Amino acid sequence: MTQVYGKVALIGLGLIASSMFWAMRRRGLAGTVSGFARSRETRDTARRIGLCDTVCDSAAEAVADADLVVLAVPVGAMGAVAEEIAPHLKPGATVTDVGSVKKTVIDTVGPHIPEGVHFVPGHPLAGTEHSGPESGFATLFDDRWCLLVPPPGADPEAVARLRLYWEGLGSFVEEMDAExxxxxxxxxxxxxxxxxxxxxxxxxxxxxxxxxxxxxxxxxxxxxxxxxxxxxxxxxxxxxxxxxxxxxxxxxxxxxxxxxxxxxxxxxxxxxxxxxxxxxxxxxxxxxxxxxxxxxxxxxxxxxxx
Amino acid sequence: MTQVYGKVALIGLGLIASSMFWAMRRRGLAGTVSGFARSRETRDTARRIGLCDTVCDSAAEAVADADLVVLAVPVGAMGAVAEEIAPHLKPGATVTDVGSVKKTVIDTVGPHIPEGVHFVPGHPLAGTEHSGPESGFATLFDDRWCLLVPPPGADPEAVARLRLYWEGLGSFVEEMDAExxxxxxxxxxxxxxxxxxxxxxxxxxxxxxxxxxxxxxxxxxxxxxxxxxxxxxxxxxxxxxxxxxxxxxxxxxxxxxxxxxxxxxxxxxxxxxxxxxxxxxxxxxxxxxxxxxxxxxxxxxxxxxx
Missing domain, CATH: 1.10.3660.10 (6-phosphogluconate dehydrogenase C-terminal like domain)
Structure with missing residues (x-):
């Protein structure tokens, strides 16, 4: 598998983000992966277990120069995180998320995305009852569906690249509208x-x-x-x-x-x-x-x- | 494991009874096993796959000389089956069942059990979503609980023997009252x-x-x-x-x-x-x-x- 994004930033380092990291590494989907979690304990754990190439102490630092930014925090925290990272996003980058709800994520995250940055929400239908950075594993997404929910007018090339990325993580991909x-x-x-x-x-x-x-x-x-x-x-x-x-x-x-x-x-x-x-x-x-x-x-x- | 009963009769040949047969055979718990199912198709299937040493064409024939009779039919059919086999039960035999409900089974089966025959209801907490004679397998009861519900005044020796039998099938056994x-x-x-x-x-x-x-x-x-x-x-x-x-x-x-x-x-x-x-x-x-x-x-x- 070839590299799909140069730098990927994972915001939030729980079950989904950590599984994404191990699955990316398995296939070489990203050149480098940075990560950020709000809790210091989670960041320490991530550093200890080698989760992400770099664990940053701020979301702004993590997203700098990233080609793909993945919001992997609870749905209720998405808006605030988007607001925080917005000024630091690279032009041409894609922002996606892994939230289980799509309408409110689009409503709360969308307005913060700057001109020239793509926003393509997503939702991998995969999980276990465990949570936290140590619960992730590389095969979590294998043969599971990932639903992409591009807003009207989304850039087809950005959507196609994100689809390729999720297929590389092991998923089947489908597009759907938010409602x-x-x-x-x-x-x-x-x-x-x-x-x-x-x-x-x-x-x-x-x-x-x-x-x-x-x-x-x-x-x-x-x-x-x-x-x-x-x-x-x-x-x-x-x-x-x-x-x-x-x-x-x-x-x-x-x-x-x-x-x-x-x-x-x-x-x-x-x-x-x-x-x-x-x-x-x-x-x-x-x-x-x-x-x-x-x-x-x-x-x-x-x-x-x- | 030594033999616990000389002859065991299985009435009803679905998931539970067929799993019991394979589990009995694995450990040599019974000298011989007879079986009966109401549907001719089920009896034919049982004969074809070698389920039971003898598949009989009547419940009366199956229970003749049996030391243990297992009622493995739906709870609503237990009473009628008990009535049918009652005159053919061997004195000193034990009748048990595997129904998921115990109060009504005791009420409907109990009155048909003749003097000198022991009645010790039971319920193995094991199953799958599959049914029929071909769905059984020898390990179904391994490490699962089987609840015995002896009515007041039940013969302690008959209860102890049935407990030994279920332990031989792989289960943990516990006693409980019906309600x-x-x-x-x-x-x-x-x-x-x-x-x-x-x-x-x-x-x-x-x-x-x-x-x-x-x-x-x-x-x-x-x-x-x-x-x-x-x-x-x-x-x-x-x-x-x-x-x-x-x-x-x-x-x-x-x-x-x-x-x-x-x-x-x-x-x-x-x-x-x-x-x-x-x-x-x-x-x-x-x-x-x-x-x-x-x-x-x-x-x-x-x-x-x-």
Whole structure:
């Protein structure tokens, strides 16, 4: 693989940015990579583990001369970071982000981008429940989708280069408009996360079912919820606050359906339940066929050694 | 491992019974294993793949002379099966089951068990989203819990032998009373399954988000829900109809909490969201420490080769 950008600056050094660094290095996608994180502890960790060629003590320093600037901070912090780096951006550079919400990122970051700098928002659909600079790994984006959301009038060459870059990181790339992105993600990610957080919170509240029992017997479905509900609290707070409308709409639909199923349970309407469960089973097959999961026994998880 | 029962009869030849057969054979837990399934197609498949030493054409024939009879049919079918086999049970034999609900199984099966036959209900907390005789595998129960629910006055020797048998299948064994079992499982399994079914149904309904998009971009949380929601429709219909009270109670609590979080999103109460998400994250650590899941990157799933 050839180099796609001369200098890449990573602003924020969590799971996504650190995985990007290792994936860039694996393929030689960048000449040099600078990084910045707001917390001194994170910068120290990054220096210790060799994350980035240079770890800078200010965002301004990190973005100087960068051909690509990646905003990898929680969605709620994007606007302030954009304002801070704006005067230091190189003409002709591209600014992108990795936020899970696109409309508000465009609204808060866009106005700060100077004339002559390209702004091409993005969103890699990849992650784990871990966070921080030490949680990244080079294969995180392999065979996962990255959605690019270029604003109307975006420079086609800048978009094409960013696409090449994400393909180099291992992803499939698709373009989408911001509103549609936020609705699709509300369905596939934001609402499921809130639901998982809720269910885990309920389990935690039930004093009659002791914590240890909930944990001990978690294999039967609840386990998957706890994994989702272990995701980064700050990141997810910002996602919900910044994709309010679409998330609340999907949750409204969800509650409606849940009430209908609860009613079927209460009235003993087995046919309704059976028909519903048969329909949802078909969707799973589609996901296996689309290569976005495995159908290996025990969900493809390696057995935990004891 | 030594033999625990001379003859074991498996009634129902789905995921659980077939996994039990392969796990028994791995350790030599039974002298001989007979099997019966209501559908001729299932019996033919079982004969073809060598599932059970003898596949019988009636349940009566299968249980004749058996020292252990395992009812591995949907919870709603347990009572009728028990009635059918009752006259053919050997004195001194043990009848057990693998149903996900225990109170109604005891109520419907118990009265049919003749004097001199032991009845020790059980529930292995193990499974995958696949079903049918070909989905079983020998390691399904390894390091998973099996809950035994002996009714008051159960013969201690019969219980001890069944415990030894499940330990031989690879499980950890715990005893519990029926009511407590049904509440714990409502939290760790039944409510999460209904919620996952609901969310997948909602996604399927949304015409603006095409099926292919929901599937394509499923990696971001929704994927875990589709796996849960691909579980056997008949089995789960019966679970909900037979653990009505506890499931509806937990779902009521769930809805309450969900409304509180929706309100926090609507009013922009980021502190409430952050505190909630921080609390749920801690539960995950407990599950990893309890050995019921892995914290490997990408959830320990092998990457799907394309």
């Amino acid at each position: 549609h992105h936020d609705l699709v993600l509300a369905v596939t990610s934001h609402a499921p996360h809130l639901i998982a957080y809720t269910m885990v919170g309920v389990a935690d509240d039930l004093r009659r079912v002791t914590d240890s029992e909930v944990i001990k017997y978690s294999a039967a479905g609840f386990r998957d919820f706890t994994r989702i509900a272990a995701s980064d609290p700050t990141m997810w707070r910002d996602v919900f606050l910044n994709n309010k409308e679409a998330t609340l709409e999907i949750l409204g639909r969800f509650t409606e359906e849940l009430f209908a199923l609860q009613r079927a349970i209460r009235t003993g309407d087995g046919d309704h339940l059976h028909a519903y469960f048969t329909r949802t089973r078909a969707i799973r097959r589609g996901i296996i066929q689309a290569g976005q999961d495995t159908d290996a026994p025990d969900f493809g998880r390696k057995k935990v050694e004891r | 407590h079992h049904d509440l714990v499982l409502a939290v760790t399994s039944h409510a999460p399954h209904l919620i996952a079914y609901t969310m997948v149904g909602v996604a399927d309904d949304l015409r603006r988000v095409t099926d292919s998009e929901v599937i394509k971009y499923s990696a971001a949380g929704f994927r875990d829900f589709t796996r849960i929601a691909a579980s056997d429709p008949t089995m789960w219909r019966d679970v909900f109809l037979n653990n009505k009270e506890a499931t509806l109670e937990i779902l009521g609590r769930f809805t309450e909490e969900l409304f509180a979080l929706q309100r926090a999103i609507r009013t922009g109460d980021g502190d409430h969201l952050h505190a909630y998400f921080t609390r749920t994250r801690a539960i995950r650590r407990g599950i990893i420490q309890a050995g019921q899941d892995t914290d490997a990157p990408d959830f320990g799933r092998k990457k799907v080769e394309r």
